[in-house]
Amino acid sequence: MKTALPRLPERYVRRPRLVVAMEAAAPGHVTLVCAPAGYGKTLLLAEWASRHPDSTAWMSLDADDNDDRRFWSAVLTALASCPAVPQDSAVHRLAVPARPSGDTPFLAAVVDAVDLLPGPVHLVLDDVHELTAADPLRGLAGLVRDRPPGLHLVLGSRSDPPLALGRMRLSGEVHEIRAGALRFSVPEAAEMLAGIDVVLRPDQLRLLVEQTEGWAAGLRLAALSLREADDPDGFLADFAGNSRAISDYLVDEILARLPLERLDLLRAVSVCDPLSASLAAALSGRPDAGEVLDSLEHDTSLVLSSGQGRTWYRMHPLLRSHLLADLRRRRPDVVLDLHRRAADWYDAQGQPVPALAQARQARDHHRVDLLLRENSVSLIADGAHRAVREAMDGLGGRYVDQDPWLSLVAALVDVETGALAAADVHLDRADDVWPAEPTADLTALRVLVHARRVSLAGDPRAMVQVTEDLDATFDGQPELAVIGELDRALALLTVDRRREAQAVAEAATQRARLGGQAYLVARGLTVLAAAESARGDYRRMVTLAEEADGLVPGTDWLATAGAVLSSILRAYGALLRAEPAVCLDLLDPALAFGELQDEPLSAVDPTTRGLRGAALVDLGRVVEGLDELRRARTQTADQPRMAATSALLALLEYPAAALAGRPEAARTALDWAEHSLGDAGDVVLLRARRLTAMGRHGAAAEALRPLIDGTTPVLQPWVVVEAHVLDCHLALLAERREHARASLHRALASSDDMDVLRPLAFGPAEVADLLTSLLGSFDAREPVARRALHARFTLGADDRRTGLTGRERAVLDLLPSQRSFGEIATELTVSHSTVKTHVRAIYGKLGATSRRDAVDRARNRGLFSSGTS
Incomplete structure (x- = not known):
């Protein structure tokens, strides 16, 4: 059973040093045991858990747990099976809803039920790497984040789970045991070999451990051969030669014991991993291929089945690499034919990504070309940019450059992943070979790629112009239509046509949902998040961006401009919540994105740089942050830019310059804002701040009036919060305490509605003093008042804002x-x-x-x- 504690093998080598390491986890820590396959993770967890049988709940994960309800049902079953969970516990009564990981009341009920247990519980989740679906991963992240003090989470995985491990390490919340610790020492290896009647001299044993690097699976494979070797020294001498010799010798010893027909089947299927019984039959020509693989699993463990119904098979990697290398060496023509068969099978199954990969390995350019023409647009719409790029690389630059369709597809992939210089080259190549009478599909693709390219250039007027007629361009091409609509929505946002942009983005996102295109849905959600930012609903902005990130987990999403936008919006939300450290963490994908591209997109993006600079200022690194903000502003000098972006940069730079004691820099930022934005409300705020700094408090209050009464529109909605905070400060300076209290209440109301704490957390000391003195009188706004003061205290805002x-x-x-x-x-x-x-x-x-x-x-x-x- 998946929730039963595994039994230790009869000759299991106990590893007390690792058990001690497991016990070293402090209360409240998450323990992560992470290493590749074959390192003995499950057995270690089972050994440790056997020391705590009354307080351990066990769950062995598999691919089926990517069903969110199944995942949570198994978690609750594991907990309910733990002796430390009494029969009257709410754990036994919890019902799993349809979407548990998205059901906040359900998750809270699970946490509360565990929190009320009479004693601590260890919940072991083994094989966490099997989780790849967004919902259970989100649920696991929530359980890690909100775990009660009495719950000790123990995770076993082949790779780092997508949790906030970096932050947990900084805060000392995670206790890790990795491959280096799991490697068998010489005494442990000796005990393992002795358990299967293999005894080596000390020098032989040390040599074996060195060559296998203590990898448990490698030691076991070596032991199988050593048990029957007449000359252990000769075996070890050949074994120690090089990694190829190690692989060949070990596998040959095992393969020599297999019947020829089984060996032939393994050679045939070695070109694919994993593979189904049907694919194995297509590759080997044997209708009974599935039965043979089943028997190999039961008899030798060289093949393992997995997935729903255990219909997919994987060979041991050492075995597969040997077989494939041997086949390539002996019959390269057969290898190419097997890859062609695999490509045909995957294509027939409607799986274009592996079909392309297999056709590319078959060196069948014609097949790759056909697959790209049939599937490239839908693959890009699904976010499979890497697969398309690899297929293009397999065809070669000269082949692609001679075909306008392929050149445009290559350019579209480049644009989606931020490689703008490469996109321009491919667009030029398409123009060079453009046909005299292009098809409608080819023309539509060209229009879209040009629109996508312009949308990343940052010129608002050009963006609106090129997307003006996109709606009618892609008749009968739903994927291209959705991509075009999302570009149109972004263009409309740049010229402050938010309502129209939101309507277009909502319609496009709904079409993508109906089409099952998760990548385009994620892109649509980021556009809608940007629209919420323009509206001032920063809470909703963050929620939509987080939803986008959860829809397409992994590198295929992270390597796109959509993910960069999501990263920036989430970081923006953190900055406004007075969480500068979180802001910097969230900007990492946007900052790293540029390093992977020919044209470093994020490195020249002023918004990313501006947010980073402001976060550094809020963390006390004022000079460094101000320099980033100045560079962000100067980057916009020769670039047409959204007015909202210019307003944001000015609003962040001016107070940073004042804080740093750089009045000339503050004046420069104000002059630039006035030149760029005219009399926008954002500029009105900066003028009032300057008058305040000059001691002209009456003039500052008068200048601020249009913002307070709402007669002057703003580009950044949170400016209203800043205005009320400044109004409160000016009233206090004028000893108008009642007016100050009213302004403070308005500031709190706006802060709460927008989820914006930064103006209060870093506002004048007098305002903070008033806020403190009035605690307990804010009714529904009391929580936001306390959050603002907590952030102010945590970040040391009073000392730093003196500057x-x-x-x-x-x-x-x-x-x-x-x-x-x-x-x-x-x-x-x-x-x-x-x-x-x-x-x-x-x-x-x-x-x-x-x-x-x-x-x-x-x-x-x-x-x-x-x-x-």
Whole structure:
């Protein structure tokens, strides 16, 4: 049973050092045992679990658990079978809904039920690598994230599961045992060999362990041959020669014991992995191929079945590589023919990706060409860009360049994956061989590729123009139509036609859903997320972007511009929630994406750079962050850019420059915003902030009025929160406390509605003081008030937002004394004008209007050095 604790083999080699390592996990940790196949992960977990039989729940995962309901049913069954779970526990009564991983109440009920157990429980999930579907992976991530203190999650996997392992490592939440630790030591290898009656001298044993690198499966394979070897030294001498010799010798010893007809079948099917009984029959010409594979599994374990109904088979990789290498060496013509048969079988099954791979390995350019013409558009719509690119590479550049259809397909793949320079080359090649009378399909593809290329160039006017007539271009080509509609929606967003963009994107996404095109659905969700950003619903923005990421897990999604957009939007949401560290983590895919391309898209994307700079500022790395923000702005100098992007960059750079004590940089950012955006509400806010810094509080309040009363439109909706925070600050400076309270309530309401904490978390100290004094009186807005203050405290916003340089702090320390500015200048060995410059900067950063005011504010914030009067 999949929820029964496995029994240890009779001659199992116990590994106390690894059991001790397992026990070292601290309470609340997640334990990850991760190594490739054959390293003894399951047996180690079983040995460790046997020491805790009363508190261990076990679940062996397989491919069937990619059904979300089956996964959660098995989890609950495993927990219910654990002796530590009493019969009256809610675990026994939980019903699994239709989409459990997306059912928040159900997930919360599972966590609550486990949390209420009388004692700790170890939940072992073995073979987590079998999980590939988005829903159960999302559910597992949620269980890891929200696990109660009494639940110890133990995961066994061949590869790192798609969890936030980097963050968990930083916070010390994960305890890992990897391949290096699982390797058999010399004493452990000796015990293993002795268990099957193989005894070696110490030098022989050390040589064997060195050559296998302690890999348990390799040691066992060697032991099978050593048990019957007349000359262990001769065996080991040949065994130690090189990896090819190791593979050949071991496999030959095993294959020599197989009947010839079985060996011939294994050779024939070695070109595919995994394979079904039907595919095995097509390759070998034997109708009973499935029965032969079944018997090989039962008799030798050289073949393993898996999947629903256990109808798919995999050979041991060492065995398969040997057979295929031997066949290529002896009969290369047969290998090519087998790949052709495999391509035909996969094509007949409606599986174009493996069909293309097999045709390419058969070196059958004609077959690859036909498969691409039949399937390339649908493959791109499904996100299978890598498969199409590899097929193109197999045909060769000269072959592709001579055909306009193939050149356009290559360009479309390039655009989808951000390789813009390569896309331009392929577009030029298509133009060079363009036919005098192109077909409608070829013309439609050309229109789409050009539109996609322009959509990544960043020129709003050009984007709108080239997508204007896309709707009527792709009649009868649903995949191209959806791609074109999504481009149209993005173009409309760039010119602030949000409602129209949202309607187009929703219709396109629905068409993609009906067509079962998960990749295009994910792309549609990112466009809808961008539309929510323009509307100011940042919570919904993040939700849609996360949904997109979950639909197409893996590298095929991560290597696309859609994934980059999702990464940027999720990072933007984290920044606005005052989570700068999370923002930086989420930007990693966008930043890494450019490194993989001929044309580093994300490296020249100002939004990515601007968000990174702002996050660095919020983390206290002000100078580094300001430099990133400046570079983001200057990158836009020669590029047509969305007004919303320009507004975002100005809104992030201006306060960073002020914080760094760089008034000239702040003024430059404001001048640029005024030139780029005119009198937009975003610029109104920056002007009011500048007037405030100059001590012209009345003028600042008057300038801010159009934002407060809503008569001036804004490009970035969260500017409204900033405006209310600044209005509150100005009211406090004018001793208009009731007005300040009203402004603070409006700021909290807007923050809560938008899920935007950053303006409050990094706002003026006076506003934070008022917020603190009024805690308990905000009713429904109380949670957002507490979240803002918690973020402020966690990030040390009060100290950092002061932003004093070292020399300014030295001047500040002398302000409480009776020294004149000239005497301070003499003491610090600087000029009188330098001191006056520093004092003005101090006043601006503290929001002070006089020397006494500055001293009072600095004393209240604890900014004076120890011993300052």
